[in-house]
Amino acid sequence: MSTRNINVVVVGVSVAGLKVAKTIAALSKQGFPNLSVTAIDKNEYFYHAIAAPRATVDLEFGKKLFFPLADILQEFELNPAEPKHRFIQTTLTSINNAQKTIKLSNGQTVAFDYLVLATGAKNKSPAHYEGATVTEAHRNMEETFESIKKAKDILIIGGGAVGIEIAGEIAAAYKDKKITLVHSAERLLPLNFKHGISNGAVDKLQRLGVEVVLNEKIKMPEDVLFNCRVRPLTLTGTSGREYASDLQILATGTTVHTEYMESLEGELGEHLRNDWGGIKVRKTLQANSKSLPNIFVPGDCNALPAGYKFAYLVGAMSTVVATNIIAMINAGFDEDSTKKPTLVEYTGGPMNIMFVPIGPNLGVAQIMGIAFGKSFMGNVLAGFKSKDYFYAKIAAEVTDAVK
Numbered sequence: 001m002s003t004r005n006i007n008v009v010v011v012g013v014s015v016a017g018l019k020v021a022k023t024i025a026a027l028s029k030q031g032f033p034n035l036s037v038t039a040i041d042k043n044e045y046f047y048h049a050i051a052a053p054r055a056t057v058d059l060e061f062g063k064k065l066f067f068p069l070a071d072i073l074q075e076f077e078l079n080p081a082e083p084k085h086r087f088i089q090t091t092l093t094s095i096n097n098a099q100k101t102i103k104l105s106n107g108q109t110v111a112f113d114y115l116v117l118a119t120g121a122k123n124k125s126p127a128h129y130e131g132a133t134v135t136e137a138h139r140n141m142e143e144t145f146e147s148i149k150k151a152k153d154i155l156i157i158g159g160g161a162v163g164i165e166i167a168g169e170i171a172a173a174y175k176d177k178k179i180t181l182v183h184s185a186e187r188l189l190p191l192n193f194k195h196g197i198s199n200g201a202v203d204k205l206q207r208l209g210v211e212v213v214l215n216e217k218i219k220m221p222e223d224v225l226f227n228c229r230v231r232p233l234t235l236t237g238t239s240g241r242e243y244a245s246d247l248q249i250l251a252t253g254t255t256v257h258t259e260y261m262e263s264l265e266g267e268l269g270e271h272l273r274n275d276w277g278g279i280k281v282r283k284t285l286q287a288n289s290k291s292l293p294n295i296f297v298p299g300d301c302n303a304l305p306a307g308y309k310f311a312y313l314v315g316a317m318s319t320v321v322a323t324n325i326i327a328m329i330n331a332g333f334d335e336d337s338t339k340k341p342t343l344v345e346y347t348g349g350p351m352n353i354m355f356v357p358i359g360p361n362l363g364v365a366q367i368m369g370i371a372f373g374k375s376f377m378g379n380v381l382a383g384f385k386s387k388d389y390f391y392a393k394i395a396a397e398v399t400d401a402v403k
């Protein structure tokens, strides 16, 4: 049994970070009693973003999507093994590699032997909600819900899965609203998916009365905030067409949370991020720098392309990261960095399976290269997701998370 002190710090306790924290914490009961895990998140809750489209029309359901981390990490916190694992609600602001420390917005400095950066990405409301506390996030969700309810003419910009699902939910719930979905590409959904699923999505949105406009890019005014509140606004597309609406929803993709890398890039004199801010990684999911073998980056904040930004692929990345940290701990890498543990690589490809509900009763899907678009089967397959957008599964998983 090893008695050396090892600190594993996991920043971002969501799909990627929670699984890594849980797996590493379990190791402290299996031969490493002085192993401690510090989990850090800027929010006091785990948010089940996948179900955000339903929350636009069902507030009671939406409020259940925020799981307090104090509950999820209760057992974690109370683990009798010393030193205790802990959760700190605060924001990571910088990393110092020479000192192996991180700085937090609450003023604390925390030392690490291994650091996991799982800070994901941010989206505009109604995909994500501002607010570090459950109360604040609920208030924002409620205001968004009321705004959508009040709006008569809604413009949705972006025809990926999130834009389509939001359009479908709102159109199915409110028959009296005019809804326009504008997409910049020649067809909906990522272009590596079949034409059949894209065409099926157009067909089913139209059945709910949504106008779908393809090959049209909205010119985005720089000074206008998109916060999903009622306000009349006319935007112009590249075709010259004008789109007047009283509520606009931006579903054009995500922005990664990696601002804290700036100090580390300065310290090392290396570009550790790509042009959109994603942290570059090796196949082992270590940060892509010889100086950083003990920093890992699973999930949406790494530089893998858009096709990898899905919860089930992120889960597989977390397994790789946990396995590699355990291999390094077992090899004694934190004591002697000349040790060469055998690490595994992330071999998953981009997403090749998709279920897209379009309201509670319609939807499209693609499985093993077969598209279920206009057909009834698309509705049946998407129905597995639209039932509750995996809420029950996630609720069971997170509440059982760190036992």
Ligand SMILES: Cc1cc2nc3c(=O)[nH]c(=O)nc-3n(C[C@H](O)[C@H](O)[C@H](O)COP(=O)(O)OP(=O)(O)OC[C@H]3O[C@@H](n4cnc5c(N)ncnc54)[C@H](O)[C@@H]3O)c2cc1C
Binding pocket: 011, 012, 013, 014, 015, 016, 017, 040, 041, 042, 043, 045, 046, 047, 049, 050, 051, 052, 053, 090, 091, 092, 093, 118, 119, 120, 121, 122, 123, 127, 128, 162, 257, 260, 298, 299, 300, 301, 309, 310, 311, 312, 313, 314
């Ligand atoms: C509306 C929507 C629908 C989706 N639908 C699906 C779907 O149907 N299927 C699917 O597979 N995937 C879906 N996804 C994608 C999936 O949710 C993401 O791939 C997954 O959440 C990524 O997990 P993550 O842990 O990497 O990051 P995130 O879930 O983004 O979590 C990052 C965490 O880090 C915290 N954080 C950020 N910055 C800091 C900081 N500086 N300091 C401390 N903490 C910080 C955040 O508070 C957050 O808790 C959807 C996403 C959205 C937004």
